[in-house]
Amino acid sequence: MTKLSEASAPELRDGVEVFLFPRNGDSCQVLFLFLSNRRRLRIECKPAFAMLLKGLSKTQPLADTLKESRLVLDDETSAFLSFLEGEGIITLSDPLASGQLPTEYVEQYKRQLYFLLDILRSPQKVHEVQKRIFDAQIAVFGLGAVGCGILQQLCMMGFRRFALIDYADVEENDIARTPFQTASQIGLPKTLAAKALVDDLAFDPVVRLHNTTLQTRTDLDDLVQGTTLMVNTADEPYVGYTNIKLSRYALQHDIPLMAAGGFDAHLASLGELLVPHVTPCADCYATYFHESLKDWKPVPHPVKEREGWFGGLGSLSAFSASTAALDILTYFMNPQDKRAVAGGRGEFHFHDYSLDTFTVERDAHCQSCGEGRA
Ligand SMILES: [Zn+2]
Structure with missing residues (x-):
């Protein structure tokens, strides 16, 4: 887990669709659908967390997104974000950044690299495969x-x-x-x-x-x-x-x-x-x-x-x-x-x-x- 701070800017990663199903005032159901392998993950969470999910952007510090959702970075929020990162739904640092492949190349093939990541479950293996392709x-x-x-x-x-x-x-x-x-x-x-x-x-x-x-x-x-x-x-x-x-x-x-x-x-x-x-x-x-x-x-x-x-x-x-x-x-x-x-x-x-x-x-x-x- 990368260190979470209010200055970090986690983002929802490419290739995962998010569907929100409000239940009642206290809870919201969220369905994550991985486009590459059709993996589905359903969770229940506070409506404020669902709001937070919608607001995450790599161009905005977490502090601002938290404020919009009326949340603070306490243990509960940290645990929620850590869970999402562990499931490969949000990224804090770019798991696809690598010294081996040119940055522009990684950017151009990001969708495919994330799809490979869903299948191989390891950034290192993704890089090995794509480097083989590159060469x-x-x-x-x-x-x-x-x-x-x-x-x-x-x-x-x-x-x-x-x-x-x-x-x-x-x-x-x-x-x-x-x-x-x-x-x-x-x-x-x-x-x-x-x-x-x-x-x-x-x-x-x-x-x-x-x-x-x-x-x-x-x-x-x-x-x-x-x-x-x-x-x-x-x-x-x-x-x-x-x-x-x-x-x-x-x-x-x-x-x-x-x-x-x-x-x-x-x-x-x-x-x-x-x-x-x-x-x-x-x-x-x-x-x-x-x-x-x-x-x-x-x-x-x-x-x-x-x-x-x-x-x-x-x-x-x-x-x-x-x-x-x-x-x-x-x-x-x-x-x-x-x-x-x-x-x-x-x-x-x-x-x-x-x-x-x-x-x-x-x-x-x-x-x-x-x-x-x-
Ligand atoms: Zn033969």
Whole structure:
């Protein structure tokens, strides 16, 4: 507990909603709702304490707020404020201030940092996670609707160092599907348009651009030097090939790979995070599909008359991008926790709100990550 004095200026922290329910003259019920994890805390208190809660502000000394509520800083008031601080509802000193991260950065990402604090319950752990994010370099292969959607969300989470890889230029239809801002970007290399997005959103951005395709012989050392995590949304020549190429490299160099979803006929699909020697690799997935689809014959699509349903709208790509960005955040919150990164693949069906998911196990004989490897 930080020392309370009349000169201190406690404030209600960001991300906690307060609801007051007056009962009778002597008591008031207060509900605190934490937006991050929906934790609810209900208390009974004197109406004057409820008034005090409403008046707390970091720009006003506690002495003035107490006067407005006709209170003094006696043992009872101190105990009430200490209780609120212990529950993470008010802050006396900024728990997010840290010498490790720039003050402006902490200010920009305050909402997220408080949300992390609700989950991790320790300012030190919050700083560790956000510092990891601050320092990380993410290589994004493929800068279409899903790739740029992920990029946009990573910037909003505080990621700032990127290698961006794509060979194509922005086309007219990209404006309606991707987060590129203006039609003036039509004709620009996608890497440049994506850089503009990062420059706009990220704190102190550091961006490397590679206008190139991902071919069998592409030298990845050059593209991903210093990379902490790779994201793949490159679907040319085919996303299965690009995933396998990147996954084998990821295994050799111990770099996690987000094989994002959302392609072609698999709109609103969830991709999987491949963590070397923890989760299955892309070869394990390929073997699984090869085996399970051996006797597969094309069947009629479950949705008849699909003309009436949404097709390749940007909203569906944004769904896939959001789930990938959350998987990445989960990984950065817990890089050592194997269970936290074990998410599998799935697909969301908008027409009936159902979600198909399935889990692929690691193939013990996998030629890339199992006993079968050379
Ligand atoms: Zn494998």
